[in-house]
Each structure stands twice: as structure tokens, then as C-alpha cells.
Amino acid sequence: MSDFDETVISGVIGHMNGDHTDDNLLIARAFGYPEATASTMTGLTGEHGCWTVVDSAGEHELCVPWPAGRITERPQIRREVVLLYREACKRLGVEPRAEHEAPQHLPGQGDAAHPHGSEHAAHGGAHPHGGHGHGHGHGEAAHAGSNPHAAPAQEGPVAFSVEIRSGSWSDHSDSEGAGFMEGIMRGRGTREDYVALAVQHYFMYEALEESAAKFEQDARFAGFHSDDLERMAALEEDLEFLVGDDWRERIEPTPATAAYAARIREIADEGWLPGLVAHHYTRYLGDLSGGQMIARRVGKQFGFEHAGISFYDFSSLGDLAEFKGRYRAELDALGETLDQAERDRVLAEVRTAYRFNTDVFGDLARAKAAN
Structure with missing residues (x-):
């Protein structure tokens, strides 16, 4: 029997693979x-977290x-993942992000116990299933400053991207509740699943990209959207x-899905x-993160090389x-241009997007059970 409810496990996996892909990679390398060139969280128990790791030798379970x-x-769970991330940074010689500077005081932890026996991190070695890591180099994340994703700790206002990522943790942790x-993602789904x-993606992105077009003349939106992001041709x-x-x-x-699309269009019409950026962020950054592992898993499972998974091909963007x-x-x-009330409103819309995701996956699970 699992130590945690399946909805908790799948939600944490979704959050880590959607918003913390760089952390996954640091953990794998450390x-x-x-x-390692890719790392995706695939499970957790009361004893450990598990990742699928890709390097030049192939795919491994860690x-x-x-x-x-x-x-x-x-x-x-959140506390321990943060501690793993910090230990990975320590081993690789990189500076942890400011948002993870004090894991014992993370919001939303309730009365969780403070870490004790944390020295185990330095001695409780990883248990890779399927072989040990190949080679002894430290990779590009080995030295402070060589990892472009490890920002130095800093004082002052919380960056808007960090505020969104931290503030939506509990919602994202439920976003794959069904x-x-x-x-x-684990290769247990059918081709029909x-x-x-993919069918639901079509209706989501039809609404999202039609709505994005309404803001193409807005200079504030130029840095978010480009032709290389658009998915409709690939979906077709x-x-x-x-x-x-x-x-x-x-x-x-x-x-x-229909309600999700209607909400996106409502925001655009307003x-x-x-608010549109809130939905843009939740969809596209998920595709660029955990979506890449979905493409690898589905491609391998069903023999798709391009057609069938072209939705996840963002190669024209360059380095993801x-x-x-x-x-x-x-x-x-963008956050710097908004007052706190508006920042809170955007965060609420991000959380709304995650709730729509929950509902869509629920619909799909119920439809599957009915067949």
C-alpha cells in the first residue's frame, strides 16, 4: 500500500515536472x-522520491x-523535496534560489515537523535502479555560476514568477488529481487515453491562441508569445x-474543457x-517541461516518431x-508593473487554470471508466 493517496502523488509529480524541471535535473546530477540531460519525477513514497533520468547511456530509474x-x-513532501534540492546544490557547488533559502518556514506546511537528522542527506546515498551513473564529470551544473537556473539568494520583494510558483503549489499539487x-506519464495509459x-488540447489551444492574437499589438505581451509557441498546426x-x-x-x-475555453475567451474579450498570461503560463510552460517527458514516453510506448507527438515539438524555440x-x-x-491587488488577481487566475485542469482530467477519467 502506498504511503500517500494517489491524488497527492500525481499532483506532486505534476508540480515538479511542470514548474521544477531544473530542480529535477540538479537532483539527478547530484x-x-x-x-544527466533530462530528469522527470515519477513517484514518491514515505521513504524516497523517484525520478526517470536520461543521459548518454539511456534511461535510468533513480x-x-x-x-x-x-x-x-x-x-x-514539500519540505523534503526542498531539502533534496538544497543538498543537490551543495554537492554540485551551486547557489540555491532565494525561494528555497529557508525550507523549514515554507508557506503551507502547517504543523509539519522541522527537519531532523538532515545530515542523512549527505550520507543516505541514492538508490539508482538500473545501473549507476556513467562517467565522473560533474556536468554543466557542477560549479557555481555555470548553472543558468541557480539564482543567488537575494533580499527584497519576491519576484513575480516565484510568487506564482510558490503561491499555486497546493493547487498544482491537485491538478492531476484524477x-x-x-x-x-508512467506508460500505463492506453493509446485511447x-x-x-490530444482532443482536449485542440479545444484549449484553439481558445488560447485565438485570444493571444487579440493582444499581438500589446508590447507587454511580445515577450511571452511567439509563432514558435503556437500549437494549432501541430495539433491538426x-x-x-x-x-x-x-x-x-x-x-x-x-x-x-468547454468551460476552460470559455473562461480564456472571456478574459480576452475583457x-x-x-489574466491571459496566467493561462498562457500554465499551459505552455507545462508543455515545455513535463510535456517533453510525455512525448518521450508516448513515442516509445506507441512507436510515434513525429506525427502523433508533434504537439510537444518546440525545437524551433532553441534551448528550452x-x-x-x-x-x-x-x-x-510584468509583475513589477502591477500593484499587489492585481498580482493577487493573476495568482488567483493561475489557480483557476489549475482547477480547470483538475476538472478536465476528471472528465477524461470518468469517460474512460464508462467505456
Whole structure:
């Protein structure tokens, strides 16, 4: 029996793979695979967190014990992940981000115990399943300053991108509550599951990209959206391959997807740019993060090389980590133009987007159960 409810596990996985891909990679490089090029969280128990790691030798499973020992409460998961991240930074010689400077005081932890026995982090070695890391180099994250994603700790106002990421933790942790996406990410979903997801993406991105076009003359939006992000052509290619030539006549949105699309269009009609950015952020940064592992898993599972998974092909953007860094910088710049009430309103809209995700996955899970 699992130590945590399946909805908690899938939600944490979704959050880590959506907003903390760089942290996943640091953990993989520090705990067994120094030459890792990709790392995706795939599970957790009361004893450890687990990741699938990719390096030049192939794909590996990595399980790392929690630094403070066995955990039993949901708030402790966040604390232990932060401690793993900090220990990874220490081992690799990089500076942890300011938002993780004091993990024992993270918001939303409730009465979780303070870390004890944290020295275990330095001695409780990782347990890679499927072989040890190959090579002994430290990779590009080995030295302070060589990792573009490890920002120095700093005082002053919290950056807007950090505020959004931290403030939406609990919502993101529930955003895959139905377990539907976890099945796909773990290779347990069927081809029909994946097709059902692709169909819902079509209606989501139709609304999102139509709405984005309404702001193309707004200078504040230029740094967020580009032609290389747009997904509609790729979705049409995928659906023709996955469903057939008559795919347009055979697909429909779930009720939650229809409500999601309607909300995006409502924001665009209102002319509320920061609100559209909230939805833009939740969708595209997820595609650029955990979505990349979905593409690898689905491609391998069903033999797709391009058609069927072209939705996740963002190669025209160049280095995805660099793009995400620039995107977060744009979020920070936008946040500087907003007062706190408006920043709070944007965060609320991000949380709304995650709730729509919850509802969509719920619809898909119920439809699957009914068949």
C-alpha cells in the first residue's frame, strides 16, 4: 500500500515536472547521474522520491531517500523535496534560489515537523535502479555560476514568477488529481487515453491562441508569445494521424474543457492581459517541461516518431531551459508593473487554470471508466 493517496502523488509529480524541471535535473546530477540531460519525477513514497533520468547511456530509474528520514504527512513532501534540492546544490557547488533559502518556514506546511537528522542527506546515498551513473564529470551544473537556473539568494520583494510558483503549489499539487495524466506519464495509459488528451488540447489551444492574437499589438505581451509557441498546426497534424481524416467531425470537448475555453475567451474579450498570461503560463510552460517527458514516453510506448507527438515539438524555440528562463523574466517584469491587488488577481487566475485542469482530467477519467 502506498504511503500517500494517489491524488497527492500525481499532483506532486505534476508540480515538479511542470514548474521544477531544473530542480529535477540538479537532483539527478547530484545523486547518481552527473551527466544527466533530462530528469522527470515519477513517484514518491514515505521513504524516497523517484525520478526517470536520461543521459548518454539511456534511461535510468533513480530513487533518493528523503533527507530527514521517513515522512507520513503531505506537508512534509514539500519540505523534503526542498531539502533534496538544497543538498543537490551543495554537492554540485551551486547557489540555491532565494525561494528555497529557508525550507523549514515554507508557506503551507502547517504543523509539519522541522527537519531532523538532515545530515542523512549527505550520507543516505541514492538508490539508482538500473545501473549507476556513467562517467565522473560533474556536468554543466557542477560549479557555481555555470548553472543558468541557480539564482543567488537575494533580499527584497519576491519576484513575480516565484510568487506564482510558490503561491499555486497546493493547487498544482491537485491538478492531476484524477490520476489520468499519471497513467500516461508512467506508460500505463492506453493509446485511447492519449488520443482523448490530444482532443482536449485542440479545444484549449484553439481558445488560447485565438485570444493571444487579440493582444499581438500589446508590447507587454511580445515577450511571452511567439509563432514558435503556437500549437494549432501541430495539433491538426497529430489528430489527423491519431483519429483520421475526418477527425474534425469526430471530436468534441468535455464539459470542463468547454468551460476552460470559455473562461480564456472571456478574459480576452475583457482585455485583461495579465489574466491571459496566467493561462498562457500554465499551459505552455507545462508543455515545455513535463510535456517533453510525455512525448518521450508516448513515442516509445506507441512507436510515434513525429506525427502523433508533434504537439510537444518546440525545437524551433532553441534551448528550452533558456526560453523558460526568459519567460520567467518576462513574468517578473510584468509583475513589477502591477500593484499587489492585481498580482493577487493573476495568482488567483493561475489557480483557476489549475482547477480547470483538475476538472478536465476528471472528465477524461470518468469517460474512460464508462467505456
